[in-house]
Structure formats: C-alpha cells, structure tokens
Amino acid sequence: MKIQTILLKNRPKGKPSTSDFELINEDIDESLKNGQILLETTFISVDPYLRGRMRDEKSYVPPFELNKPVSSGIIAKVVDSKNDKFSIDDYVSGRLDWKTHQISNGEGLLKVDAQKAPLSAYLGILGMTGLTAYCGLTQIGKPKAGETLVVSGAAGAVGSVVGQIGKILGLTVIGIAGSDEKIDLLKSKFGFDQGINYNTTDDMKTALSIAAPNGVDIYFDNVGGPISEAILFHINTFARIINCGAISVYNDTELPKSISVQPFLIKNSALMQGFIVSNYEDTFPEAMKQLSEWLAKEKLTYSETIVNGFENTPKAFINLFDGKNKGKMVVEV
C-alpha cells in the first residue's frame, strides 16, 4: 500500500524550518506476520521536547537519526491485526513514527477508549501532557494549600493543566503567557487567579511583586530564559522550582546565559529539579485516576489546537516556538 512518511532531513540550526523535514511517498507490504498489527495514524502530538531530539547530543532519549522518520506520541486505529491483544477498529496510543500507516508488534502501545474521552485527549490531558502536569506539580512541587504557584508557558498544553490542578489543590495560581488573549483565557477558562503578559510587561520583577505579594512557593517552569530569571527575586524559603521545559532557549545556537541561580537557591534553601515525566511511572496510575476523575467532574478542562493534514505536521511543530498554539497542539491526519 502507498503511505506517506516524514523524515528528519537536517538537524535544525536555531528555529526549525520546514526544509529540515522531508515528506516522502513509500510503498509498504501490508501483509502481517503473526503478532503484528497494521495501524492507521489518527492524531499526532507535536511537542517542544522533540526539538532536543533533533540535536546530535547525549540526552535522556537518543537523538533522531537523519533521513529516518521522526517519532512522537500518536493515536492510531488498528486496521488489520494478527495479534490477539488488538482487534480491528481498536484505537491505540504510543510512541510511533510520523507515517500515515505503519506495522507494529504492539509493544509499548496502550488501548484507548474513544467512548470515554475524545481521542486527541489521550495525547493531552489524559496522556503525557496531563501526566507531566500532575507528576511535576505533585512530586516535585509538593504543594500545600494556601501556597503561591507561578506557571510559565501557562497557556500551553502542560501549563494550563498545572494551573488548574493548582487551583484544585488550593493554591494561589499566577500564569505567565505571551498575549492578552492567552491571559484572558487563563483567567476565564482555566481559573487562574492572575496572569502576566510577558510581551507587554516591561518590568517582570515589579509585575511579579504585585501579582505574588506573598512570594512564590512553587514555580513550574516551562520556558527558562529571562522570564524565569525574574521569578528568582520572589522565591520564598524552601521554594520548589520544577524545570519542566526551556522552550525559550531550545532554538538558541549559542549557550544561553542567565543570572546565576546559585545565590538565590542558597539564600532561600530552594530546590530546582530537572523533570522528565518518564521517571515518574510509579505515579502514573494515581495520576490517570485523578485526572480522569477531575475531567469527568468537569473540574478540569483543556484546550487544544488541531491542525489538519499529515503533511502539516512539521509546520505545526515549528509553530510551537511562536506560541501559536493554545493548549495542546495536535495534528489530525
């Protein structure tokens, strides 16, 4: 059968461009061996962390290879099966290649229930996004009711869930985002107490002292860079900083510089912890239970930006770095 595949063509320098990717047409033999299933891609997740895998350097996951398919979280429909665990018309979630169709032995795939939640939610609030928000906030942030939480990248997929969980747990929640429209959304849709638009705020330090008069106990950092510097001036004793992402510097070709964090950490006995959700698998069952429950009770809501068309996957990925998404960015194939 004829399929389409997206390859990594060049390692991006700075901000990725569509020319770093190549869409090719392939023919695959769709006849299955025992244990195999044929998958048709339904939704593709594009995420900032994929930028790191496009570099040729040691990290927590190996880099993507040049001229090989990019992979990410994908929801796919089982269209043929020689595997007892999967039937035709099942939907599965897992790390799969950017291909319209592919054959799998089922390893690492989870079945997802299209009746319980929209399929794309399993890439977002009931997938890595929700797990990242829940595990990072609870396991590193260790929130106590009454504390103040600041979230950067607050209107993004993870940030908007972090803020909502913060509110459920009794925190004062301040979100930082890059447009007035996003700030409105934080307050009206996601229940944040306050929002700061970093693009229209000259002096983040002063803005934070007004927004967080009692200081910052937990900072869930999705962006790194200059925004995160301003927070350091406001952290309280025993503050916890969750380093979940640093999207503001992922495209830097030189090593980014910031004010030294050490003096701030020392004088506040504060913690910074690099966070990768895959280290918190022990917490996943609890997290999924809580997230599903909160979602069912409508205590949690989510946004997603759905881009149509397999061929637009690279563009959707690139748009993450311009903040063009509200909430989780997914491609519907």
Added chain:
Amino acid sequence: MKIQTILLKNRPKGKPSTSDFELINEDIDESLKNGQILLETTFISVDPYLRGRMRDEKSYVPPFELNKPVSSGIIAKVVDSKNDKFSIDDYVSGRLDWKTHQISNGEGLLKVDAQKAPLSAYLGILGMTGLTAYCGLTQIGKPKAGETLVVSGAAGAVGSVVGQIGKILGLTVIGIAGSDEKIDLLKSKFGFDQGINYNTTDDMKTALSIAAPNGVDIYFDNVGGPISEAILFHINTFARIINCGAISVYNDTELPKSISVQPFLIKNSALMQGFIVSNYEDTFPEAMKQLSEWLAKEKLTYSETIVNGFENTPKAFINLFDGKNKGKMVVEV
C-alpha cells in the same frame, strides 16, 4: 572593664575592605545579674557566608546592622558565672559578637570539651564546617559507593571535609582549587583522587572530562560562577548539585551571569538544592557522632589557618576572598 569591639561601619561594595569595619574601645560593667555569664573570646570563626549578612537584603538570617558588632561562631571561656549551667573555666561555642569580652545569658551556647579536641576544632570539623560537609553531602548528595563526587573550593574548610567523607563513603573524589600547593594538599593530606587547579587550567570542560571519565554524580559547590558552569557539561542522569556557597560571586556588585542551568538539569533529571546547614538540625546528632568517631580513628584530618590578634579579624575575613586560607580560617584572640 575595658573591652574591644568590631563594628560594621559600611556595607561593603564589592570586596570588603578593612575600612568597612571599625574597632572601638568600650567600658562595660562586668557585674553579673542572676543567670548571666561573663565570656572571654578565645577563637573567632570567619566565614564566607558573613558577606551576605553585610548586604541590606532579605536572606535566611537578617542583615548585620551598621555601627553594631559583627557576630559569628565563637569559642569563649567562662570567666565569671551566675548561671548554674556554666562554671568558671568552661569553654562554650555559639554565635557571639566580635568582642574581646561579653556578657551572655547562656542561651544558644554549647559547652565544648577542650580535652577531646583542640578548641578551634569546634569552629571547624566539629562545628559548622563539619556539620555543613556531612549534612550537605549525605542529605542532598545521597552518595552511593562507586559514584563520582566533584568538590569546588576543595581546599577550603568545608571542601576538604566533604572530600574526605566522600572517600570514606567509597566515592571517586575530584577537588577543584586555586593553586598547585592546594592541589598537592588535597591529594597528599586529604586523600582526594584527583585535583584540578582552576587558575592554571585553560579549559575546565576538557580537564573535567579527563578527571571524571564516568561523569559527575554529585557536585558539592562552594564557589558558583564559571567553575560551576564547566561541571554542568559532565553531570550524569539524576546528578545532585549541592549549592553550599557561591564565594566567587559574593562580592559582585552586579548580578552575576552564567550559562542557563535549566537545559542541563532537564536533560539529566538533575537536582540543584540550595543548602543551609541550619535546616538540617535533625541530622546534627548523627553527624557529630560520625565526625567525632572518624576524627578519633584518624580517618578525618583537617587544616586550619590561625590568624593571631582580635584586631586582625576583619583582615582574616577579607583574606577568605583571595583564597589565602587553607582549611578553616580562625582568629585566635
């Protein structure tokens, strides 16, 4: 009686100078009320962290007041007593003023045994220095035998103890210090496996890759600044960085800049924790027991730089920032 006192005269700008301090002669009434003791200062501890208290800003301890005595860890002899808990000729340790004599109600003072160890040791290896090394390394570093520990400020008071405890616990220990003489001392006296002289090493990144071929699991950071940047390139997954001091930037009048730590922490799931020994009081009994035992068994040794004369206390403090001390710097009155 006539006594001498050292006051903070100016808040230092940049590196402190002797003119930031003033030595005055005072007359005090040495007659005691019930519960009071008269103390004669024997040894004064000078420590880098005192620089922070000379700034007029919020920190974990309130700033020193201008035209008031500086205070630090002091060993003093009880020369008169109307307090049942203290007898004449007892020695005590505690946070006291930079005065040749002073009256105290005994609060916060611990008796120390001049028979068990030299008195100055209670300001060092059996005092805050040893507790800092032990609590920081064990409680944040959580060392496992076979891991690699890097210590900056390694020939300093805390650093030299950290390295020795590291060796006792089965770690590979690499020390960073600022002279060949100190590097020799690290290896010959304190049993470090390797040493790097940052003053004669052009490329710290390469030097570290040679010294720590298996990467760095624990970094006990006493200095901050550029030396600490180089370590980031070598940290292993789940590395622990203990931010104990940042002497290299304490005198900076502008906020120091460094490469952003966030991307390094994220990709290595690494931890940075600002460390202040006073938050670890629960561990003090265990620490004192271990340190005394190791000292008695000669598994631990220490250096101290003793400066003579009360009036030289400010100079001794200032010399810390030029690395003129080997091990703990104390003033003998």
